[in-house]
Amino acid sequence: MSLSFTHLGTGSRGNATLLECGDMKLLIDQGFSGRELEKRLARMELKVSDINALLITHHHTDHGSGASLTQRRWDIPVFCNDRTAAALNLDLAKVKIFENLEALNFADDLALLPIPVPHSGADNVAFIASHRGERGAVLTDLGSWTDELVNHVSGCQHISVEANYDNTRLWNGPYPMKLKERISGRGGHLSNHQTGEFLSKVVNQNTRSVVLTHLSQKNNAPHLAESTVLYHIDEVFEGDIRVSLQDGPEFTHHIGQEEPEKVPREGITLR
Numbered sequence: 132m133s134l135s136f137t138h139l140g141t142g143s144r145g146n147a148t149l150l151e152c153g154d155m156k157l158l159i160d161q162g163f164s165g166r167e168l169e170k171r172l173a174r175m176e177l178k179v180s181d182i183n184a185l186l187i188t189h190h191h192t193d194h195g196s197g198a199s200l201t202q203r204r205w206d207i208p209v210f211c212n213d214r215t216a217a218a219l220n221l222d223l224a225k226v227k228i229f230e231n232l233e234a235l236n237f238a239d240d241l242a243l244l245p246i247p248v249p250h251s252g253a254d255n256v257a258f259i260a261s262h263r264g265e266r267g268a269v270l271t272d273l274g275s276w277t278d279e280l281v282n283h284v285s286g287c288q289h290i291s292v293e294a295n296y297d298n299t300r301l302w303n304g305p306y307p308m309k310l311k312e313r314i315s316g317r318g319g320h321l322s323n324h325q326t327g328e329f330l331s332k333v334v335n336q337n338t339r340s341v342v343l344t345h346l347s348q349k350n351n352a353p354h355l356a357e358s359t360v361l362y363h364i365d366e367v368f369e370g371d372i373r374v375s376l377q378d379g380p381e382f383t384h385h386i387g388q389e390e391p392e393k394v395p396r397e398g399i400t401l402r
């Protein structure tokens with residue numbers, strides 16, 4: 132059975148990532164309207180009611196604004212830590228609160244481990260999905276990283292990580308100085324250069340796919356993100372690198388043994 136990762140869209144206007152393992156379908160983050168989520172899943176021939184659980188990284192609007200609606204309208208269990216649940220006003224009787232660093236176990240030997248990441252004013256987590264020896268990481272919205280995070284992401288077969296801004300574009304761009312300082316601070320977002328540096332610590336010969344996510348539309352461009360990151364990892368990384376933009380889904384990455392039966396518009400199988 133393979134593990135697959137499909138970004139339905141990433142960026143400051145909404146994030147959601149579909150994780151599939153056999154019949155199990157999990158959504159990481161829901162920052163879209165209900166209709167928008169329906170539309171994006173329909174491109175993969177899926178309905179919202181096909182989703183088994185929703186996991187939220189942190190409460191910011193672009194990650195959690197659709198959580199309460201998804202919980203109420205489709206009765207889908209929502210998993211998050213207590214600070215995120217409180218900030219999102221979720222129905223606490225129905226929400227499944229997790230502790231950071233305690234694995235969440237789903238059917239078919241699928242487990243997700245939430246790892247705390249530094250992000251101002253939020254109790255944000257990265258998720259490491261594991262299934263029978265295969266591991267994939269989904270992490271976004273972090274101004275810096277910890278040794279703990281490096282240890283957990285090291286050697287993952289698949290890594291989705293934000294590459295939020297290009298340094299030159301941010302500092303020469305239109306944002307007010309205070310905002311520029313917040314974005315580039317320890318609790319803000321990763322620049323392309325920082326993402327490259329982080330990946331150079333965690334990518335090894337096991338890593339087969341990297342997806343760069345959450346690019347700023349004002350302060351970044353796909354070719355800048357990709358070339359800056361490749362500069363840092365080119366010598367060790369021989370896999371597939373892609374950029375996920377705001378309008379998805381555009382591609383799926385599979386890790387594991389089995390040939391996938393169905394892929395969206397442009398599928399990639401990595402074995």
Ligand SMILES: [Zn+2]
Pocket residue numbers: 142143191193194272345
């Ligand atoms: Zn975000």
Ligand SMILES: [Zn+2]
Pocket residue numbers: 189191250253272
């Ligand atoms: Zn955030």
